[in-house]
Amino acid sequence: xxxxxxxxxxxxxxxxxxxxxxxxxxxxxxxxxxxxxxxxxxxxxxxxxxxxxxxxxxxxxxxxxxxxxxxxxxxxxxxxxxxxxxxxxxxxxxxxxxxxxxxxxxxxxxxxxxxxxxxxxxxxxxxxxxxxxxxxxxxxxxxxxxxxxxxxxxxxxxxxxxxxxxxxxxxxxxxxxxxxxxxxxxxxxxxxxxxxxxxxxxxxxxxxxxxxxxxxxxxxxxxxxxxxxxxxxxxxxxxxxxxxxxxxxxxxxxxxxxxxxxxxxxxxxxxxxxxxxxxxxxxxxxxxxxxxxxxxxxxxxxxxxxxxxxxxxxxxxxxxxxxxxxxxxxxxxxxxxxxxxxxxxxxxxxxxxxxxxxxxxxxxxxxxxxxxxxxxxxxxxxxxxxxxxxxxxxxxxxxxxxxxxxxxxxxxxxxxxxxxxxxxxxxxxxxxxxxxxxxxxxxxxxxxxxxxxxxxxxxxxxxxxxxxxxxxxxxxxxxxxxxxxxxxxxxxxxxxxxxxxxxxxxxxxxxxxxxxxxxxxxxxxxxxxxxxxxxxxxxxxxxxxxxxxxxxxxxxxxxxxxxxxxxxxxxxxxxxxxxxxxxxxxxxxxxxxxxxxxxxxxxxxxxxxxxxxxxxxxxxxxxxxxxxxxxxxxxxxxxxxxxxxxxxxxxxxxxxxxxxxxxxxxxxxxxxxxxxxxxxxxxxxxxxxxxxxxxxxxxxxxxxxxxxxxxxxxxx
Numbered sequence: 001x002x003x004x005x006x007x008x009x010x011x012x013x014x015x016x017x018x019x020x021x022x023x024x025x026x027x028x029x030x031x032x033x034x035x036x037x038x039x040x041x042x043x044x045x046x047x048x049x050x051x052x053x054x055x056x057x058x059x060x061x062x063x064x065x066x067x068x069x070x071x072x073x074x075x076x077x078x079x080x081x082x083x084x085x086x087x088x089x090x091x092x093x094x095x096x097x098x099x100x101x102x103x104x105x106x107x108x109x110x111x112x113x114x115x116x117x118x119x120x121x122x123x124x125x126x127x128x129x130x131x132x133x134x135x136x137x138x139x140x141x142x143x144x145x146x147x148x149x150x151x152x153x154x155x156x157x158x159x160x161x162x163x164x165x166x167x168x169x170x171x172x173x174x175x176x177x178x179x180x181x182x183x184x185x186x187x188x189x190x191x192x193x194x195x196x197x198x199x200x201x202x203x204x205x206x207x208x209x210x211x212x213x214x215x216x217x218x219x220x221x222x223x224x225x226x227x228x229x230x231x232x233x234x235x236x237x238x239x240x241x242x243x244x245x246x247x248x249x250x251x252x253x254x255x256x257x258x259x260x261x262x263x264x265x266x267x268x269x270x271x272x273x274x275x276x277x278x279x280x281x282x283x284x285x286x287x288x289x290x291x292x293x294x295x296x297x298x299x300x301x302x303x304x305x306x307x308x309x310x311x312x313x314x315x316x317x318x319x320x321x322x323x324x325x326x327x328x329x330x331x332x333x334x335x336x337x338x339x340x341x342x343x344x345x346x347x348x349x350x351x352x353x354x355x356x357x358x359x360x361x362x363x364x365x366x367x368x369x370x371x372x373x374x375x376x377x378x379x380x381x382x383x384x385x386x387x388x389x390x391x392x393x394x395x396x397x398x399x400x401x402x403x404x405x406x407x408x409x410x411x412x413x414x415x416x417x418x419x420x421x422x423x424x425x426x427x428x429x430x431x432x433x434x435x436x437x438x439x440x441x442x443x444x445x446x447x448x449x450x451x452x453x454x455x456x457x458x459x460x461x462x463x464x465x466x467x468x469x470x471x472x473x474x475x476x477x478x479x480x481x482x483x484x485x486x487x488x489x490x491x492x493x494x495x496x497x498x499x500x501x502x503x504x505x506x507x508x509x510x511x512x513x514x515x516x517x518x519x520x521x522x523x524x525x526x527x528x529x530x531x532x533x534x535x536x537x538x539x540x541x542x543x544x545x546x547x548x549x550x551x552x553x554x555x556x557x558x559x560x561x562x563x564x565x566x567x568x569x570x571x572x573x574x575x576x577x578x579x580x581x582x583x584x585x586x587x588x589x590x591x592x593x594x595x596x597x598x599x600x601x602x603x604x605x606x607x608x609x610x611x612x613x614x615x616x617x618x619x620x621x622x623x624x625x626x627x628x629x630x631x632x633x634x635x636x637x638x639x640x641x642x643x644x645x646x647x648x649x650x651x652x653x654x655x656x657x658x659x660x661x662x663x664x665x666x667x668x669x670x671x672x673x674x675x676x677x678x679x680x681x682x683x684x685x686x687x688x689x690x691x692x693x694x695x696x697x698x699x700x701x702x703x704x705x706x707x708x709x710x711x712x713x714x715x716x
Contacts, residue, residue, distance in 0.1 A: 034202060057084050059147065063077075091141040113151075201677035220268040230671070299448075305394055305457075311506070335567070338584050347361075361691065363402070377590045387409075395709070426516035474500055562622055566584065591608060641677075
């Protein structure tokens, strides 16, 4: 079930102990809680793009609220395209008034407009703010969400540079004579002004029933309900009624992802649907860690920066890159489908440390720190008597961004841009962290500890030390280091030899960090800590080697960057050596560890514990804001949906990860139900979760910090 379904989920009772084959729980899903924020808002008379209230309507390609040099509150176009979500409950010829300017452009800038990917025409903008009327023909509109795309020509910025801001949009409004049907919430239900339609997406529970009570239905209005499943064809009629209590069985659709449409047809006053809901039984799933406990155990959290799961032997890689990690996995629990919440370090580690998705913990862009009021894993353990220490080798998780909160000892080992490898190596990390571990063991042997080690091998520029440097080398001498900046900015110039060198050196760096991790395990054994220590090996994100035409990470959300290793060893726990195929997320780590250690879990976490039997996995959200705009993804039920404004031809993509694990066959045109479900879940997290709705302070970078990030290969 999706994230917002999980919020509506109420565990009323588990099945009798004798029904172990198919454990389940009673659920009641409030459909109103599944409505995307922009649907509830409808299309107001005016959308002021320069205010936080415009967030539900802004999709891809927009800046944060800003001001023009003249002082108008605006949103800038910062992608080649910028999309607005407009929800229409019926098709009608409409006129839209757009107020915009091109203060950073030439004398005149042409703004092209499309509705649902079909041309509307263009308007000519001047440096001064002015209004322009645009006709939206009924034939181009669809029921429900419509996408209005604005484009000011191809202005893709070179890699590492912020795009020039040319077009600013102040507002979009509708003339007073226009009357657009609205969907709204009333005290006890959902109001639909005929003709109107609301769509809901959910996985249908077992023994499911759809029910609601319709009131205020005039003789001119009719009610209907349809359902369409993700793998089905046309919508099936569930009921057609004139009012009163309504209920219909959904037994035939159990377990399927479905779109449910509730519509009021005809004319008349608003129809009120009271308590529209789907009830039934949700299947529960078990994991090998179920029932595991390790109260007051020590925790070693070893995060490997930029580590792809599919380059480790225990995840099926043919090269012997990871013998020590593989041996560790053989006595631990390996999760095959761990999805990172971002494809670069700061937001991904923020999710690991807070149990929150990036929009809720706030560390989403190069300018952002962790939200100051959310408790971290370290703070939770510290308040329960743990000694906490961290040794990190990536500036993006330094104290500059709030990652030191809750640590008694926090050590950032800075990068050195003069060295070939830039980052402090895993051997240096071991030296510092193991020295702390020995001292703590000697001085306070009975006090449990949390030790976070963050290794930044195998991050670019891929310069492994000897004797690892030549372990997988297929060419005589490496030249990729000197060319790394050029290759990053111009992947089209990469030769076959370049590609070979990059992968060979990356794999050698994995072998280096594998060796260092093995030394850490040996030291834990020699100190007599192995039987009292939970050890977690995980990555923040992966890396791309032309899998989708690029290099490194942070600008796409394909699986080479999101599917990361996650291996956990719990002393004396069941499940040692097990492999878990269940979808899990970085936000699940914190609640899992806290429950395992019998430490109180802070309220409001968006992750779930992997120790107890729980409802079916909800799906995983991911987001990246490196570059000029956010890209978002949602993974569920073997599918991935991506909203990507960097892809001009396919801004919305759908991939069947089972049949197409390399994500080469975009199935979006035939997957409207899955795309609708993903948009519903993405909206609930990105603009609907409590943390994402809090006012976020303006974030700026001083010149020294900006230059430092740029020198390390990061640019906003």
